[in-house]
Every structure is written in C-alpha cells, then in structure tokens.
Amino acid sequence: MLLAASENGFRSGIVVPAHTSVPQRMGVLYIGSDEIQEIGERRLIANRLYFRALAIELLDWFIGVAKREVREAIxxxxxxxxxxxxxxxxxxxxxxxxxxxxxxxxxxxxxxxxxxxxxxxxxxxxxxxxxxxxxxx
The missing domain is CATH 1.10.10.10 (Winged helix-like DNA-binding domain superfamily/Winged helix DNA-binding domain)
Known part of the structure; x- marks a missing residue:
C-alpha cells in the first residue's frame, strides 16, 4: 500500500482502521498527502477523528451492500x-x-x-x- 502510494505522488500518509460491532468485519482506510512527511502526517493526524468517521461510514456502506447482494442472490x-x-x-x-x-x-x-x-x-x-x-x- 505504501509503495503504491509513493508511486502515485504521496509522500506522507496515515492508516485508519475501522471496526464494527460485527465480528470478523474490519476495514482500513489509507489517507495520503503530497506534502513532506513531517508536515503531511501532522496535518493528517490532526484530522484522524474525521478520517475514522469516514472509514466507519465506508465500512458500514460496504457491509450494507454485501448484505443486500446476498439477500437478492438467494x-x-x-x-x-x-x-x-x-x-x-x-x-x-x-x-x-x-x-x-x-x-x-x-x-x-x-x-x-x-x-x-x-x-x-x-x-x-x-x-x-x-x-x-x-x-x-
């Protein structure tokens, strides 16, 4: 993930884990910046609560889509x-x-x-x- 990020111009980043109350379900959101590591990571960490909320929302959305697909399939x-x-x-x-x-x-x-x-x-x-x-x- 870090290699792909650097190949696409990201010089700093953080990984934000997302968990739900559902066992065996978790997600990871990578947020990157083109700012140098010292500045970019400081800014990203300052906003980590927003990123965590976003990660949880994305995970909930994904789980909802997966449930709907299973329900429709059967x-x-x-x-x-x-x-x-x-x-x-x-x-x-x-x-x-x-x-x-x-x-x-x-x-x-x-x-x-x-x-x-x-x-x-x-x-x-x-x-x-x-x-x-x-x-x-």
Whole structure:
C-alpha cells in the first residue's frame, strides 16, 4: 500500500482502521498527502477523528451492500430472516409456530423453503449461513 502510494505522488500518509460491532468485519482506510512527511502526517493526524468517521461510514456502506447482494442472490425474505433469528435465539419449531401464530406445518414449510433458497440440508446450517453473512443483525 505504501509503495503504491509513493508511486502515485504521496509522500506522507496515515492508516485508519475501522471496526464494527460485527465480528470478523474490519476495514482500513489509507489517507495520503503530497506534502513532506513531517508536515503531511501532522496535518493528517490532526484530522484522524474525521478520517475514522469516514472509514466507519465506508465500512458500514460496504457491509450494507454485501448484505443486500446476498439477500437478492438467494431471494431471502424478511419472514425467512425472522424465522432464522428465532432459531438463532434457541427457539424450536413449536416456539416459532407459537410466536408467529401459525401451525407447526407452516413453520416446517418455512424451514424447507429457507433450506432450498440457501442450498443446505439442515435448518441449523441456514442459521450459520445467515450469521456468517450478517443477515440476522
């Protein structure tokens, strides 16, 4: 990153990490300047809080786009995600049926549709997929 920056005329810069509450998600924003290192880095560091806010906003935007792409790719609905959230919380099919005020057969129908959409053989794998793709936030 520093080599590429210097090849493009940057003589000073800082790296701004960005973290979210989502495990395993982080980003890095590199801000460069064409000013000499002593002056440029001092100015960049003086504004690091703004850069950190920008880095977090960019990371949140990226995560949002990634979630949307996954949801669209597998055509998962809000109801599907609601069911998966209940399962993540430890609910069993009877609990989900009671919570949604539907029959147990309807819940098993939801399970079947969700598994087909995601391409897994067990509903617990669908929950893991949704967690890994940050769909249950």
């Amino acid at each position: 055509d998962i609905t809000d109801m599907d995600l609601r069911v998966l959230s209940y399962l993540k919380s430890g609910f069993i099919a009877d609990d989900v049926a009671r919570e949604l005020d539907v029959s147990i057969q309807t819940v098993y129908g939801y399970f079947r549709k969700i598994k087909d959409k995601i391409g897994v053989s067990h509903i617990s794998e669908a929950v893991k997929f949704a967690e890994a793709n940050d769909l249950l936030a």
